Amino acid sequence: MAATIRIPTVLRPAVGNQATASVEGSTIGEVLSALAAQYPAITGQLLNEDGSLHRFLNVYVNDDDVRYIGGVDAPVADGDEITLLPAVAGGAA
């Protein structure tokens, strides 16, 4: 099953400056591991050594933060859009 990953500016140098990438996987953990296998330079910026998500990385499946829907076990379906966003300071609320 293929999903599209939207890559934020800060991570693009590690993936050949692409804004999106297409990867296979049925869970978030599998998808991120597949992306790291394709682009080794991004390893360590997605998952920690124990397989958990990087502290300053927010991962969304179709706009839902995966930390609240199963974490790295959150399911990914064919055609889903995955967005990676760095955790940054806000201030509006």
Place this chain on the structure above:
Amino acid sequence: MARYSSVLELVGNTPIVDVSALSPNPNVTILAKLEGRNPAGSVKDRVALSLIEAAERDGILVPGKPGQVLLEPSSGNTGIALAMVCRLRGYHLKVVLPTNVSPERRQLLLAWGAEIIDSPGSEGSNGAVRLAHTLSAQHPEWTFLYQYANPANPAAHYQHTGPEILADVPEITHFVAGLGTSGTLMGVGRFLKDHKPDTQIWAVEPPSGEMVDGLRSLEDGYIPPIFTDNHGADLLDRKVVVRPKESIEWTRRMTEVGLFVGISSGAIMAGAVKCANTIPEGQKATIVTIACDDGWKYLSTGAWSDDIDDVVERAKKIIYF
């Protein structure tokens, strides 16, 4: 009562209005709490007053004593609210502000006598926080209230915003608010979980992480200490990201129910609509959202009048959220 001895008595007790005409689900009521009715125009009036009153209680600040200086990083509303309170209390406020906020925010800070210290626009609020820390270390004589870590921030919402919501909407099933400092979500969320534990707490993430170009690496990332101190990851039930375009669309749609609100309020309404769409058929729900401020500070963005794609492009360069 309509007569008050100080404008600070007008902070809080904001009205809640039914905006269900915009609900995508006929079984879901959506209500918006109008924080733009606060005297300096946003939900941050509650935070600013709480931060300053706590510092005065602790003896860190003394009203009327000359020469007291406060420092705070802000992308706008907290700075504006602090500037108003500081003007009344006689403190000098220095606000560390990214260069790319909307010009109205800058003007309002100046109107209330605050001093602006510019931080790089490309670094967004992260850059303002970083510069404030550096300046605070160089000037220990300045009072650094630091809204992102000060427990008086969520306390304002635990003590006031949360109880106001539960008193006005006892049937609440979901609370949806924006995730900035996380003060609103941590304070109201904790109050609702303590007093009506079944209430679902949803966070709306503005798309700022997509638009801040100045990050050198993920290690420049930032999680507000308030969020970790209050076990935010356990408190929240769900978190959704809202895109710039849908934020503008829902900011515009709020005018259909007579509300002229700021762009972060449109983003939060978009999140409330996503929440309403998850309620199963035949089930009723009542969602309360926060309208953080009114639209006046964003008129220069053309958000209501210009081509929406042009506005979205501009949103990548100017901090609207």
